[in-house]
Amino acid sequence: MTFWERIYFPAILNGMRITFGHLFRRKTTVQYPEVKREFSDIYRGKHVLKRDDEGRERCTACGLCAVACPAEAITMVAAERKPGEEHLYREEKYATVYEINMLRCIFCGDCEEACPKEAIFLTKEIVKSEYERGKFIYGKAELVEPSDPARRIDISKRQTPEVLAFKKNKKFKHNK
Amino acid sequence: MLASFILVLSLLVAMYSTLIERKVAGWFQDRHGPNRAGPWGLLQPLADGAKLFFKEEFMPLSADKFLYILGPSLTMFIALLTSAAIPWGPDLIINGAAYPLQVADVNIGILYVFAILSIGVYGIMIGGWASNNKYALLGAVRASSQMISYELAMSLSIITIVMMTGSLSMREIVAQQQGFNWNIIYQPLGFLIFLICAFAETNRAPFDLPECETELVGGYHTEYSSMKLGFYLFAEYINMFISGAVMATLFLGGYHFPGLDKLGLSPNVFAFVSFMVLFTKITLFGFIYMWIRWTLPRFRYDQLMKLGWKSLIPLAILNVVVTGVVILLNQ
Numbered sequence: 001m002t003f004w005e006r007i008y009f010p011a012i013l014n015g016m017r018i019t020f021g022h023l024f025r026r027k028t029t030v031q032y033p034e035v036k037r038e039f040s041d042i043y044r045g046k047h048v049l050k051r052d053d054e055g056r057e058r059c060t061a062c063g064l065c066a067v068a069c070p071a072e073a074i075t076m077v078a079a080e081r082k083p084g085e086e087h088l089y090r091e092e093k094y095a096t097v098y099e100i101n102m103l104r105c106i107f108c109g110d111c112e113e114a115c116p117k118e119a120i121f122l123t124k125e126i127v128k129s130e131y132e133r134g135k136f137i138y139g140k141a142e143l144v145e146p147s148d149p150a151r152r153i154d155i156s157k158r159q160t161p162e163v164l165a166f167k168k169n170k171k172f173k174h175n176k
Numbered sequence: 177m178l179a180s181f182i183l184v185l186s187l188l189v190a191m192y193s194t195l196i197e198r199k200v201a202g203w204f205q206d207r208h209g210p211n212r213a214g215p216w217g218l219l220q221p222l223a224d225g226a227k228l229f230f231k232e233e234f235m236p237l238s239a240d241k242f243l244y245i246l247g248p249s250l251t252m253f254i255a256l257l258t259s260a261a262i263p264w265g266p267d268l269i270i271n272g273a274a275y276p277l278q279v280a281d282v283n284i285g286i287l288y289v290f291a292i293l294s295i296g297v298y299g300i301m302i303g304g305w306a307s308n309n310k311y312a313l314l315g316a317v318r319a320s321s322q323m324i325s326y327e328l329a330m331s332l333s334i335i336t337i338v339m340m341t342g343s344l345s346m347r348e349i350v351a352q353q354q355g356f357n358w359n360i361i362y363q364p365l366g367f368l369i370f371l372i373c374a375f376a377e378t379n380r381a382p383f384d385l386p387e388c389e390t391e392l393v394g395g396y397h398t399e400y401s402s403m404k405l406g407f408y409l410f411a412e413y414i415n416m417f418i419s420g421a422v423m424a425t426l427f428l429g430g431y432h433f434p435g436l437d438k439l440g441l442s443p444n445v446f447a448f449v450s451f452m453v454l455f456t457k458i459t460l461f462g463f464i465y466m467w468i469r470w471t472l473p474r475f476r477y478d479q480l481m482k483l484g485w486k487s488l489i490p491l492a493i494l495n496v497v498v499t500g501v502v503i504l505l506n507q
Contacts, residue, residue: 012472019471023203031208 041157044107044122047100047138048145048153052090055147058119061095068114073104091117098143102127102136112158121155179279182259190413191221197413197466204470228406236399240306247303248400248407254296255414261285262421263347265431265451269443277447278347285346286334289422290327293377296415297323300379300386303408304396315395318477319386322376325484326383330373332492333366336499337426350430354437358429365495367427369488371464374423376484378415381469385477420461421454428457 004010030037039045050058061078077097081089088094111120130136145153195210195217202209210217235244262285265277282288297320304316337359341349353359360367376383387395394400397408424430431450441449475483 015471016467019204019467022206025206027203027208028206029208031211 039124041124043124044109046102046123046125046127047105047111047143048121048123048155049098049140049143050119050121050155051145051147051152054087055149056086056088056090057094057144058090058117059095059098060091060093060117060119061098062093062116064114064116065111065120068110069105070108070110071104071106073101073106074111075099095140098140100138100143102138103133118159121153121158123153123155178264178275178277179260182264182279183256186256186259186414186417187410189417190410191225193413193416193462194224194409195220196462197469200463200466201470204467225406228403231402233404234399234401236308238308239399240308243302243306244399245404247299247306248404248411249299250302251296251299251411252407252414254292254299255411255418258289258292258418259421261288261346262418262425263350263430264454265447267443268447276347277451281345281347284344286338286344286349286426289346290331290334294323294327296377299411300396300408303400304386307396307399309399311392311394312396312398315386315388315392315398318388318392319379319396322379322383322385322480322484325481326373326376326488329369329484329488329492330377332489332496333363333369333373334426335496336363336366339496339499339503346425346430350425350432353429354432356429356434358427358432360427363427363495363499365491366499367423369492369495370423370427372483372488374419375465375468376480378412378419378465380412380416380465382472382475383480384474385480388474390474416462416465417458420458420465423461424454424457430454 052058061076063076063078066072066074066076075097076095076099078093079096081092081094107122109122112122127136145151198220199209199217201207210220213219213223235241260279261282263276263278263281267274267276269275280288300319301316304312304314304319307313337349338344340359340362341352343349343352349359375381379386385395386392387397389395392398397405400408431454433450433453436449436453437446439446
């Protein structure tokens, strides 16, 4: 080491110059309650179970989402549609129980990709924190979107033409 | 009256130093720092204080009860004592009588300050020892050896000031630095040595080995909680404030500022402005303390000892000799 390196002072002053420069940098903090971080339109957050245009549940309880789920977070119980329930369920079979364990879910979006009925989508909403583990098991009450047309959840950003084209492609195993 | 004012001032400054430290730390790391309690986080120190008071008062079973309580009390007491000898400004004139802005104008002011500073190590030593914890003891041992080592170089760098002014009175030293006749111009090396030693004496980074979280959990205050811990942390900030005041007094001309005495201000306004000048200088030192803390990593223990004994003390002695020769030649 040279004399100047050995007495450290030039190095210390240089370090102080660098830290001083940081004083005037733009702060990277997002001031949370006032400012919310912009989410991408195709953010993969909380799931929604879609209804069709007439307000009927699209899900037919085929179980492909549960099979596709790498975290095994999805369970469901299927039931047959009774006469007179046509305005509630689109297909002849529907899910009486549909549960996603949000603590297991890794928000990969495979369920959405596997779904042949365009019934499950991931949304920009994030899963809320809870005080008890049990509350993270979301049932149909939390997942199915409201039937009121004004409060329907828009998933058109995730359902792009490319996605639809991809889903029609029968050469992929999970689209069969 | 003045004494209680300075006591309250030191406590207030220490309180807000904790906030400023966290703010400055944030800015250095491209963050905002605390800004939720009150506007700009101004109520944060109160919230911290309230939190410390309501924390559980824990005392280890094997601790020596008397010494365990004596430790933080002594640290706080000594930290507050030093400010007595510092001249805070020129005389106030009230009803024709002059009131010096100094609690005690002892003619051996420097000796007093250094005597008190040396006792400061007892608070840490006693606290660390009484906790009956190996980390606390190690921290305390480190603190005492560090403070003793750096006190030598510190005193030696002050001797040059005493040689130049020919007085041990803080007031006299400030008076001789009137205008821009500051000691730092004549003693840059002495100032540098004093600054480094002040970092070591106040246990601030990069010399914060006594509390060194990475090795010693919390160092000497590992076993302390609640307001006893608060006292230790508080005392560190008071020490920063006081050492800034000592440095400003000895090297940066105290409450003097070039051209200020030629403005023709009335005595009391002049005293107030002078006090603010001194306060600004102290704030500057406070900022340098924080700046260094968030720039430099901690020294290793052997590096610390090597720097103290093999670099600073020889340099300080050399400085004394050179100053002596120059003074002799100028006579």
